[in-house]
Amino acid sequence: MSEARDQILDGVRRALKRQAGDDVRKASVDGRISQHRRNLVPKRALLDHGAQIGLFVDMAEKAAATTARVAHYADIPDAVIDYLKRFNLPHKIKLAPDPALTGLSWTARPLLKIETGIAAPGDSASVTPAFAGIAETGTLMLLSGPTAPTTLNFLPENHIVVLTESRVVGPFEDAWDRARTAQRDGAWPRTVNFITGPSRSADIEQQLQMGAHGPRRLHIILVAEDGDGQGKG
């Protein structure tokens, strides 16, 4: 295979009339990557933080997500139950093993069945934390990790996402900066998911149908209190 590698790279250099081992050109490419400068950022989301939260909610709902706003972390269990009741769903959730979520007083709701861990085929609803919300397009940013398994974002029919308001940013570029800061020693999560509304397909006669393979519904609980204890970057 290394023969293929050399042949492809040699071919590229020949076609571009470039020399191997060109340190000046390499320094400029490495510099461009390490600076990761922003290109043009659309004005739409360059707003004060309050307006960014408003834009986030507006754009997420336009993408067919539903939203709810609560004041405190302690209000989340009730907000989850409200949602399950609204859509007449089984009172059963699969919780991401995130201490900020597992530490809530779920046991005060005896009718709600809680499990923690990765998604299983029968799960009807999951609750997961969001790393950021991007106002520009109403997009959630979820990072995989030991406390945030990715299957919870895709397998259950209902995906409930908890987003602290301080985690709402304007454009995508702000979210990337926070993600870079939050990772130690140049580590990077296996999966970064940008999620904009629930799963859909228009593959049959261009008719839009919700819930193709991923969740049929996406519900976002925005929490005003800054209490999830994760690094903000």
Added chain:
Amino acid sequence: MQATSRNFKKNVHAAINDATLQRAMTKLGFQAARAAAVSRLPEFDKLRDQARDIKNHVLENLDLYLERYEAEMTRRGGQLHWCRTADEARAAVLEICRRLDAKIVTKGKSMVGEEIGINEFLEANGIAPVETDLGEYIIQLRHEPPSHIIAPAVHLTKDQVADAFLENHRQYGKTRRLEEAADLLAEAREILREKFIAADVGITGANFLIAETGSSVIVTNEGNGDLTQNLTKAHIVLATPEKLVPTLEDATTILRLLARSATGQEMSVYTTFSTGPRRGEDLDGPGEYHVILVDNGRTALLGTEFQDILRCIRCAACINHCPVYNTIGGHAYGWVYPGPIGSVLTPALIGIDEAGDLPNASTLCGRCESVCPMRIPLPKMLRHWREKEFEKGLAPKPFRTGLKLWAWFAKRPRLYHFGSRMAMKLLGILGRGRGSFRHLPLARGWTGGRDMPAPEGPTFQSLWAAERKSGRT
């Protein structure tokens, strides 16, 4: 995939006379959706300039970006497989599947997968590939190739989908013929769920490769690509070298164009950045992460008049806005990529002698270039192919003789003008009665669908000369 581009003219006749296809093609709503999305983003055209510049920069330094990408992705536990040809790519995939004793392989949508015929190859080797994008699943059941690069089953009606499901889903105990799109989707969802769980290996494509982080990126609306990669022992990515971008910011700039140009969405529902296999403490994710980097003729386009085509991000805007595509659908083009992008890319990848008719399947109206988010000069490249086809003597004989005759006259302006004046006068006299011609000798194909108006008055050249003489210009 076996090409039938040689039969283009026959394919077109069949497509135009296929009533079911024509009914399916009237429902395309992509143009209006794109226009609305573009109008909501005032910076759209400036972003197109920047996106073009980003890709140009990468292509001009592709060797270095490939090396940097390789270093970053392997540092994070990924395995990169360099493949010159479709053969090498298929062998690399098979080797991984065999080592993991894979029986079922789920697949997200991948045009490179179509290009290298990975499904047929896996089947021939006793492994069952299952397409999971709804459109791809439908056409896999029907044993046909995609007709569009983002809407593979766009040539089908709901009834045809219902028939395919009824025939193929009996084995799962589904014996009722479904009428509604929602029910068809629900049934596919239920069946494919089992496949996701049972699969050993998941294969996806890649919209981008990112040098900064060594990540591959997929964009879907269904979430099938994510279930494909997260529920299996290994995630295999089929990618090509020109998918590289330097940084997350650069990918972001192009993502702002991609969904808007494709479906008119602000963002597709799922944009996923995958970097290496699951980490030590992760609870899920694939145990292995492989990228099959297949060239298949692309880097040979660097430094040629076709280099710009390597900027393509496969959004399908050119296809959606092409009057020819909208008339004949995608299958007539006879290979993986239809529409204007296909007419440029297909001759480049499988040869102009196989696909010489495709660059002629254009009126050069320019709509493709006007909507291309990466500002690829598609009409110019179609003309390049036409020149090459002519140089190689591949164009049909009457066409070449006619063109040579025309060129002989065109090099002799006086004779040319005299001749055209005479011809126009003659046509004018002959056509005076009806004002148009139903049939013209040597132009039966053209007059088959419309009448040729009879010329009126003097030619443009003589009007021009008269204007100049009278000093008004």
